[in-house]
Every structure is written in structure tokens, then in C-alpha cells.
Amino acid sequence: MEMKYILLIIISLLFTLGSADINVTQFGTKADGKSDDSGAFTKAWKSACNSDDSTTLYVPVGNYLLYPTIFGGPCKSPKITINLEGNLIASTDINKVDDGSWLRFENIDGLEINGGVLDGKGAPYWHCKEDDGDCPVGARSLVIKNCKNVRMNNLTSMSSKKFHIALDNSKGINLHGIKIRAPGNSPNTDGIHVDGSSDVLIRDASIQTGDDCISISPGTHDLHVEQVTCGPGHGISIGSLAHSLDEPGVQNVTVKNVVFHGTTNGLRIKSFARKSNGFVKNIVYDGVVMNNVENPIIIDQKYCPHGHCPNQKSGIKISDVMYKNITGSSTTKVAINFNCNASNPCNNIELQDVDLTYKGKKAQASCTNANGKATGVVTPPSCL
Template sequence: MSTMVLMINLTSSSVAFAAPTTFNVVDLGAKGDGRTDSTRAFLRAWESGCASPSSTTIYVPQGRYLLNEVLFTGECKGRVTFKIDGTLVAPSDYRILGTSGKWITFNKVQGVSISGGILDGQGAGLWACKATGKNCPFGARSLEFTYSSEITITGLTSMNSQIFHIVIHDCKNVKLQQVQVTASGNSPNTDGIHVQGSTDVTITQANIKTGDDCISIGPGTTNLWMENINCGPGHGISIGSLGKAANEQGVQNVTVKTATFSGSQNGVRIKTWARPSTGYVKGVLFEDIIINNARNPIIIDQDYCPHNEGCPGQVSGVKISDVVYRNIRGSSGSQVAMKFDCSPKTPCSGIVLNNVDLTYGSKSASSSCINADGSAFGLVHPSSCLAA
């Protein structure tokens, strides 16, 4: 009996494994002194990383790196990770970025990750300008992803953004984990995370303290999951405002699970303009939520008309349906702890209260319903005003 032995010699010529590549921004000319413009060095790192067919890391060591407006655009050949141990700093003169509306933007990228790091938008100067009522620029968003997919942001801190901190716009398959947002409670338009026109987005373990919505959800958002969120100060987690445009995409399949609101203006809110619209909100779950002295713990406001401009005498066309509030407890900063102010043209329907317990100090809390239908189960306090 003979034995045949087949030997295969795997050499570098027969099988090739592409090693990950790292580009250090300091090696490409960046300086972590907080004064030297490092924008070109970051762009050089991006161009090299984006052109590489293997997985690439762009490394930002400790230090403060001054960046002007910068656009990272795809499509890249391989996946790119920004590993940030330092701080990216916006120009101290708010006018440099304030009229463009943007600071750091990723456009049409796939498989990009950001790990760690701090973004310092240095927005206090613009906030002070706006407080005086002078003619100020609107401001710049700190970080924005547009028309992108398979994005991961982990352990990033955004502080003192001029306006919105992190924006996810027209994207799919996005994960934000362990994100920190900090800004003054009086800072205008500084939404922590804004999601719009995007699908399959998850936001987990986020701590947000800011002057506007902790998380805001714009038209065209579907399959959004938010879990383990701490909010306050801020304006709460808001779907909207919606319905500013007559023809607008709807919002569907949104979940907020395990969230705490402390000293915020609102808890969970849905807000629409009092204007004709084809938009809608449906399939929303707010669950396992603690409210610590929020002015409006639960609110639907379909009569939004700031400064009485563009909508006096009109009503909202946005249809709100199938919204569930489950296992929510805590204290209200106002007597009306639950407010459902819905449109007479498209009344809210399918609103469900299940184990909701909200108090107002030593006084009795109340609920208010206008054009709202739904049901209540379990302990509901204050008593439900929903029409069955």
C-alpha cells in the first residue's frame, strides 16, 4: 500500500495579504500646537488613505490641531479609520467658518470610522454675537456625513460647536457609540446629534449637554434606534420640526429606549409646523425613560409657528400615528406633564400610554389633549385625556 503526500507551499508570490497602512498626520506636516493650520496635512493623509486598496488608519497624535473648513470626499478604494488621540480645533474667529455652515464634512464615503478624539468648535464667540442681536453669521456644523454608508463613530467628544455638533444626512447604516456632546445650555441651535434623510442609524451610550435638542430627527428618517441616552441641559429628543415644506418625507420606525432627561426643556417631543404638508410620523416607541424635572416631559406640538411668520392661521398637515409611551416615570417642571396638541386637519391616532407616572412637585400634574385619540394601560398618572 502506497501513500501519496500532497504538499502545498504558500509563498508570498502565491498568496498576498495586504497589511494595514497607517498615515500619521504629523509626518505629513500637521502641528499639534493649536495655532498652525494643519488642514493640508489632514487632506494629504486622506488622499493617501482613500487611494489605498487595503484598510487604512489616519492617526492623529495628542495635541491641538487647527483645522479650517475641510471636505473628505469619496469614493475610497478601502476602509479608512481616523484614530484620534488629539483635539481638532476650529478657528477662534467664528466668521471664518460661520458663513459656510460647515467645518468637517465627509461626503460620499463608505466604510469610514472615527475612533476617539475631541472636536472643539470654539463657538462661544458666535453665541455671544447672537445674544447681542447683531447681524451674525448663522454658524457652522462641526461634523457632518452626507450621502455615505457603513459609518462608525466611537468615543468621540464634540464641544462648543457653533451650531449642530454631529449631522447624519442622507446616509445609511450608521453607528454612533459612546459619543459625548458638551455646550452651554444657552448656546443657540447647538443640536447634539441631528439625523435626517437617513436609514438604519443607531445611537447608543450618548451623553449630551447642549443648548438645543440633544437629538433631533428630521424628515426622511427611518429605522432609527437610540439607547442609553443621557440628556440635559438641552431641549430633549425631538422628532422635528417637520412640515416646513409642503412635500416632505415622513419619519418611521423610531425607538428611544433607556434614556434619562435631567433639567431639560423637554423630554420626548414631536414637533411640526402649522402648515400644509404631506409628511407623517408613525411607528414610534419611547420606552424605559426617567424624567428629572423636564419642563415638558411628554409633548406633541403641531402648532409650531416661530415668530408668527409663514404659518399664522394655518394648521399642520403632518399625520402622527402609532406612538407608544411605555415605562416612563419622573418629575415634571410644569403642571401639564403630558401635552398632545395635534392638528385639527390630521388628528393624532394610535397614541398609547402604558405605565407612565409623572409628578409635579407637591401639586397634582395634569394632561392636555387636543385632537388626539388613543388608549392607556397600566398605571397612568396624571390620568389620560386621550379619546378612545
């Protein structure tokens, strides 16, 4: 019997050895939603970052007011896990911004964030934008910049001033069970923005916002999106592209088992009509349901949201895009719209088993400078 207890003690020690726990309350947090807890969080992060062991940073129940804060690396700790049981709350002062981010993690290899709520308090900023006032740059709620091996589980982001979650030049990112909430008329509140990042998995997300549910920017590759509901919002967009001449491309993107509810777009690829060395290729959309979507399937190489766009030939090359098992309803008669540029037509576009209707009637497909094929049963009839 004694040997059994000794073995249990040894096993317990093995599980706790090489790990450390830090509670933010140790550093003087008030957690009343009114007092500034930024300094305490910064101190707690530095303690975790400087640890030689894997570290868990615990944020208990409470409301923590944080001003723009950077959680920087590189860290000695091989992995930092943040367990959030409380609510992190931004200031309503729209002038309290750093470089366009509220909470920023950068230069970190090995990070996990579990649970919690981020409240960006975006309404005053949205009102400023609506009034065409002299507004500051606005803050993205959560930025992951130059990071590797990051996992987020069951995090809720609400009312961000601008983008909710931004992945910037990062690799090996896994987002699971993310919930995003903002009004459908809140400007520039993209749900998850992926920019120049790779090996990214977004799974089991529920996104309601005022801009793209997921936006995919130049330099992104090997992105997998699955089991996402979107709406209200502007859909899942690759682009906008062609911001610069030497722009990296977007490739190897899969969007699977996604449902859109009342969005302005469904599956969208958009680029300005200007010179660029950028490209889009190897894109797969599979198993998508459209419920009253304004533009279910759209490629727009002449994107011009505000007018006064350059009247040039598009340099973006779009090829190898597959749409399969797409069903549902469109609120516009043209449910499939490939508006490509004569200088760089869209090539190898494929429709497979697509069934889209317009108010219970037949919808239409429109193709301009688009080449490809249709297989299986495609409704509306393919224009490729």
C-alpha cells in the same frame, strides 16, 4: 519549534496584509493649536482614500487647528479608520465658514472614527447671535453626508458653533459612547441631528447642550436611540416638521432607556401648522426617566417658536406612537400635552405604565384632537 515560529510569522503577515497605516505628522502637521494644519490633514486623507487597502489614519496627541475641511470620497480604500488621540480645534473667526460645516465627510462607504476631541470654539458665534448681529451662517462641527457604513466610538464634541454632529442623507450609522458638551444657553447647538438618514444606532451617549440633545428631521427612518443622558438641552425632538409640501415622513424610531435632567422638553414631536404631505408613525418611547423636565411628553402640531407663523391646518399626520414605562417629575403642571390639529388629529397614541408627578403632587394631562388609549397604570390620568 521552527515550524511554530514559521506559523507565527505567517499569522502575523496575514493580519497585516491588506492594510496600511498613515500618520498625519508625515504630512507636516505642527499640532501647536496655532498653525493651520488643514492642508496636512487633507493630504493625509487623500493618501488614505486612494489606498487600495483598508487604511488606518493616526492622529497622535496634540492640538490641531483646522479650518473648514472636506474629507471627500468615493474612496478606493474599502475602509478608513481614523484613530484620534489629539484635539481638533476650530478657528474662533466666525467668518471662516464653508457651506455651514467645519469638518465634513461625504460620499464615503466604510469609515470608523475612534476617540478624540472636537473643539468648535463656538462662544464668539453664540455672542453674535445673542447680540442680534449680522452673523454668518455658522458651522456644524461634524457632518456625515451621503455616507454609508460609518461608526464613531468615544468621540467628544464641545462648544460647536451650531449642530455638533449632523447625519445628512446617510445609511448604516453607528454612534457609540459619544459625549457632547455646550452651555445650556448656547443657541442652535443640537447634539446629534439626524436628517434623511436610515439604519442609525445612537447608544451610550451623554449630551449637554443648548438645543435638542437629538433632533430628528424629515426622511429619517429606522433609528434606534438607547442609553442616552440628556440635559441641559431641549430634549429629544422629532421635528420641526412641515417645512415644505412634499416632505418625506419620519418612521420606525425607537427611543429606549433615556434619562432627562432639567431639560425644557423630554419626548417631543413638533410641526408647523401648514400644508404638508409629511407624516410621523411607528414611534416607540420605552423606559424613560424625567428629572425635573418642563414638558415631559409633548406633541405640538401648532409649533411656532418665533411668532408670525402661518395660520393653516396641519398637513402632518401623526399616528402609532407608544409611550411606555415613563417615570419622573415635571416642572409644569401639564406633564402630558397632546396639542394636535383638528384637520389631522393624532391617531393611535398609547400610554402604558406612565408615572409623572408635578413638584411631588398630581400632574395633569391635556389632549386636543388626540385619539388613542391608556393601559396599565397611568398617572396623571389619561385624557385619551
